[in-house]
Amino acid sequence: MNRKLNKPLIMGVLNLTPDSFYDGGRYNSPEEALRRARVMIDEGADIIDLGGESTRPGADPVSADEEKRRILPVLESLVQSTPVKLSVDTSKPEVARAALDLDVDVLNVVTGLESPKLMRLVRDYDCEVVIMHMQGSPRTMQENPKYDNVVRDVRDYLANRAEQARSVGVGSDQIILDPGIGFGKTLEHNRKLLTNLDTFKELGYPVMIGHSRKSFLGEVLGRSVENRETGTLAVSCYLMQQSVDLLRVHDVGANVEARTLYQWLYASQDEKSGDQNH
Numbered sequence: 001m002n003r004k005l006n007k008p009l010i011m012g013v014l015n016l017t018p019d020s021f022y023d024g025g026r027y028n029s030p031e032e033a034l035r036r037a038r039v040m041i042d043e044g045a046d047i048i049d050l051g052g053e054s055t056r057p058g059a060d061p062v063s064a065d066e067e068k069r070r071i072l073p074v075l076e077s078l079v080q081s082t083p084v085k086l087s088v089d090t091s092k093p094e095v096a097r098a099a100l101d102l103d104v105d106v107l108n109v110v111t112g113l114e115s116p117k118l119m120r121l122v123r124d125y126d127c128e129v130v131i132m133h134m135q136g137s138p139r140t141m142q143e144n145p146k147y148d149n150v151v152r153d154v155r156d157y158l159a160n161r162a163e164q165a166r167s168v169g170v171g172s173d174q175i176i177l178d179p180g181i182g183f184g185k186t187l188e189h190n191r192k193l194l195t196n197l198d199t200f201k202e203l204g205y206p207v208m209i210g211h212s213r214k215s216f217l218g219e220v221l222g223r224s225v226e227n228r229e230t231g232t233l234a235v236s237c238y239l240m241q242q243s244v245d246l247l248r249v250h251d252v253g254a255n256v257e258a259r260t261l262y263q264w265l266y267a268s269q270d271e272k273s274g275d276q277n278h
């Protein structure tokens, strides 16, 4: 069994917003944001995901101009100075195009790549895209989320979005799928998704999970958002065991350490199975 060295990839979250549920308001200037990005890169992030609009439950949308004003100066500096991949978390074609013009590698689209314009941008710029499932919109998504069967419904939705993207010429190697933990999901919905990840892996695309510091951890542990790093790490280790391909997290250093230990443990298992084969 040969596990790829950097698996899962660790995507570090960098929100340039006043109101994100954990890091909102922390990086108010491009200088502070760049400093944070450099820390995450030093800690071993494989990808940095820049966000200019909070999608936390109840969040109000912001204009494309405001999102660009928040993201583009930081993205421009990072593109010139960092060795890691860069991603932009946006659902607006205008913001996506401006980021792609600056050479961003990944578009992280929490609205399922439903916009044909965004789909064409992904095809034309040949970037990677995270297609995430959300029920409803951030403003109301947690009011009363309902599914016939959450695992099947989310899987069918993601399969359909990926197929739609392929039909306009997006390559299979560009697509990453994400069931969208906490986006129009109850505690039980989140648990069902997290315990049926094979169903998503079977679609044949890399799978990403964004569980970091989310409210399901608070509900289970009774912890505030500031005190959910340990809970996040516990779930990260479980996700590594489930062969998830990318983890989107706020605490990059801790997750990279967990991955190093996980790989070390599996390297010893690989040696054992190698011995048995001789």
Ligand code: HH2
Pocket (backbone or CB within 6 Å): 013, 015, 017, 019, 020, 021, 022, 023, 051, 053, 054, 055, 056, 089, 108, 109, 110, 130, 132, 178, 180, 181, 208, 209, 210, 211, 248
């Ligand atoms: N979660 C958040 C934002 N973007 N993208 C993907 N693909 N998957 C996720 O689970 C995901 C995401 C929410 O987290 P955060 O960015 O920290 O908060 P906010 O939306 O309040 O800015």
